[in-house]
Amino acid sequence: MNLDKSISIIGCGISGIFAALHLKKRGLKNIRLFDKSRGVGGRLATRRSSEGKFDHGAQYLKLDDIYDLPEIKSLIKNNILKETKVPNVYIGDDGMTSIPKFLSKDLSVSKEFKLIRINENKDKIYLIFENGQEIISDSIIFSSPIKQSIEILDRSNVNINNDKFNGVRSLEYSPGIILMIESENSINLNYEFFQENPSDDFSFISDNYRKTISKKENFYTLICSTNFSVKNFEKEYDEINSMLKPELDIIFNKKYNILSNHKWRYSIPINFYPNDDSLNIGLNNFIGMCGDIFTNGNFGGAIKSGISIAEKYMKNEV
Numbered sequence: 001m002n003l004d005k006s007i008s009i010i011g012c013g014i015s016g017i018f019a020a021l022h023l024k025k026r027g028l029k030n031i032r033l034f035d036k037s038r039g040v041g042g043r044l045a046t047r048r049s050s051e052g053k054f055d056h057g058a059q060y061l062k063l064d065d066i067y068d069l070p071e072i073k074s075l076i077k078n079n080i081l082k083e084t085k086v087p088n089v090y091i092g093d094d095g096m097t098s099i100p101k102f103l104s105k106d107l108s109v110s111k112e113f114k115l116i117r118i119n120e121n122k123d124k125i126y127l128i129f130e131n132g133q134e135i136i137s138d139s140i141i142f143s144s145p146i147k148q149s150i151e152i153l154d155r156s157n158v159n160i161n162n163d164k165f166n167g168v169r170s171l172e173y174s175p176g177i178i179l180m181i182e183s184e185n186s187i188n189l190n191y192e193f194f195q196e197n198p199s200d201d202f203s204f205i206s207d208n209y210r211k212t213i214s215k216k217e218n219f220y221t222l223i224c225s226t227n228f229s230v231k232n233f234e235k236e237y238d239e240i241n242s243m244l245k246p247e248l249d250i251i252f253n254k255k256y257n258i259l260s261n262h263k264w265r266y267s268i269p270i271n272f273y274p275n276d277d278s279l280n281i282g283l284n285n286f287i288g289m290c291g292d293i294f295t296n297g298n299f300g301g302a303i304k305s306g307i308s309i310a311e312k313y314m315k316n317e318v
């Protein structure tokens with residue numbers, strides 16, 4: 001294995017970061033991560049608003065079968081990942097984004113690099129980004145949500161195994177609509193800082209103050225139910241918020257303010273790739289795919305998929 005060969009990883013979510021960390025650990029010198037966003041972390045996302053904070057992607061983490069990974073131990077040792085009062089439930093100490101920020105601090109990350117398409121020419125892959133940049137790489141790993149990776153590959157000029165590629169076309173995510181709310185009063189929740197299915201249109205509510213990530217009290221994240229999100233995803237926020245008003249009025253006794261909304265087009269996978277934890281579809285060069293849809297749709301699964309694609313690369317399965 002030539003450790004000087006370059007590899008580009010599309011997406012700086014937790015799966016892409018773990019792919020990069022493991023390739024680096026195995027001695028690869030030329031690893032570059034690209035993300036379309038201004039920050040790292042993807043669906044591990046935290047938003048700041050008037051002195052308060054909201055996690056508006058992943059809400060809490062279970063470490064079960066990833067607990068022994070050295071990176072997880074290091075996150076715990078450095079107080080980035082901490083256990084809550086609910087046993088075996090972990091959070092990012094300063095919000096979920098503190099986790100990818102910490103893990104990617106020694107990696108080469110280019111932000112605001114949205115990949116549009118790739119062109120393969122013999123043993124090189126040309127990456128074309130929306131910002132006009134073109135990067136040449138020996139290999140590529142897509143850790144972007146699979147639907148976005150498919151769109152890019154469909155407009156690309158690449159030599160791939162179509163049987164393998166067609167195997168991921170049926171994978172789907174549900175969309176998710178999120179509300180970030182400041183209320184006048186604290187409300188009762190089933191668990192220490194959260195409650196599942198608080199009403200028909202909401203599947204989850206979390207108090208970011210009791211969760212200890214927000215310095216300001218009564219900062220709540222609400223996740224709309226899959227049914228509601230699917231039906232109303234394309235609507236404007238004003239319309240969505242007025243549809244949700246009756247349930248919000250009950251939950252917060254009419255004393256609240258919606259500070260912001262967020263939409264995840266690809267929120268949680270609804271079906272999974274059945275055959276493996278990651279996939280290499282390249283025929284000439286390594287074109288890998290990883291992410292939570294290859295495993296079980298959560299933090300731990302995304303990590304396992306990132307490690308899996310790094311291992312495939314090291315075995316050079318082209």
Ligand SMILES: Cc1cc2nc3c(=O)[nH]c(=O)nc-3n(C[C@H](O)[C@H](O)[C@H](O)COP(=O)(O)OP(=O)(O)OC[C@H]3O[C@@H](n4cnc5c(N)ncnc54)[C@H](O)[C@@H]3O)c2cc1C
Pocket residue numbers: 010011012013014015016034035036037040041042043044056057058059060061062113114115116143144145148152176178223264266267268290291292293297298299300302
């Ligand atoms: C609302 C919500 C609640 C959740 N709750 C939990 C929970 O409580 N516990 C849990 O374990 N999991 C939860 N999850 C799931 C968890 O967040 C994901 O499983 C995990 O973060 C996925 O990581 P990933 O690396 O596979 O993908 P992502 O985090 O989606 O990373 C993909 C990255 O690719 C980038 N990208 C996409 N297209 C391009 C492009 N063209 N060019 C460059 N970059 C691109 C994106 O910007 C993103 O940063 C939740 C998710 C959501 C949305």
